[in-house]
Amino acid sequence: MFKNLLQGGAGDQQTFVEGKECFFKHPEHCWLLGLVEKVLPKNQFEISSLDEYSKVGRITVKADDMAPVVAGIKEEVRDLLHLPYLHDSALLYHVRQRYFRNQIYTNIGPILLALNPYTYEIPHYKNDRMPGYIREGSSALYGKSSQIPHSWGTAHEAYWLMRTKGQNQSILVSGESGAGKTEAVKIVLRYLATCSTSQASAAIREKVQAIADRVEATSPILEAFGNACTLLNDNSSRFGKFMTVEFDAMGLFTGAEITPYLLEKSRVVQHAPGERTYHSFYQMLSGASQEDLDRWHLQRDPQAYSVTKGKVVVVETVDDVADYRAVREAMNLMGMMEEDEETVYRVCAAILHLSQLQFIERA
Ligand SMILES: Nc1ncnc2c1ncn2[C@@H]1O[C@H](COP(=O)(O)OP(=O)(O)O)[C@@H](O)[C@H]1O
Ligand SMILES: [Mg+2]
Known part of the structure; x- marks a missing residue:
């Protein structure tokens, strides 16, 4: 039938x-x-x-x-498992309807489906809605939340399953390039840090927030050296990431460990037309002071180096000068020594210079 x-x-x-x-x-x-x-x-x-x-x-x-179109198939649902039958047609119908109504998140049982809205201005997903999720505490487990689907809900469930069952939890973020994975991870991390301190004193909250700020500061650094503009995403992560988030016995966020793997190394030397190499090169060339550039013997123009030259060196959605500043600030916040920061950029400068080497065949 x-x-x-x-x-x-x-x-x-x-x-x-x-x-x-x-x-x-x-x-x-x-x-x-x-x-x-x-x-x-x-x-x-x-x-x-x-x-x-x-x-x-x-x-x-x-x-x-x-x-x-069977009876009830068009009725609004937040969880696609509640549809009278599951078929591509009905699933896509609902996801499409929801997307155009600015409902970018949809549940499929414990899975959260997110369609990239390319805007953080949707009122019902703004940060001021986060406390509504946090307030639900352990009563919102197993899909019992009265809140609308959101990455916060996924983070909430993982946090409270860990607290109530005392077991490690995993969140797998998957999707094609540009789907919103990197942003989703940041949203989840921010929620976990906030949720874990919801009942803590102001002093503890401040302490945990300081740790959360440092975890958050890893993003601009990792993205500078591991993300690049591609045809699909102006901030495409060119590496995979395994992140462990740690909590103490009270459920307080105590830190995170990040293991990057499979970096696209070939991009340092070569990239496709219309794409760029890693952000850090453009950031340092446009954002560093003249004094720093002179010390590194660099010219400001990215077209001067085979690594950075290309059809696209400036991207509308990327502010290399501001990002350079943000990376240096993040490095400071992480406690990196001035000399270590200098070494990192000297290595980048060396790569730029190496790209200028000319190999001449011996006669
Ligand atoms: N939840 C979101 N809300 C608003 N904009 C988003 C969201 N997720 C992604 N974006 C936008 O889409 C871009 C690409 O997302 P990103 O997370 O880098 O994709 P991926 O990591 O899957 O390749 C981001 O730079 C941001 O502009
Ligand atoms: Mg990414």
């Missing part, structure tokens, strides 16, 4: 009748909601789109590329 319901076949003539809604597969927009206008020969149907977010007119579709 399920097969009949979803894949057509003998049941098509009853499943898809004129004047009834259906889901149909569109070559560009994937699954959309439509209305069966006409039943055509050879198991084909003329469909008009009911999708309000695209300009699709009428289209002829084969039964194989259609799915029925």
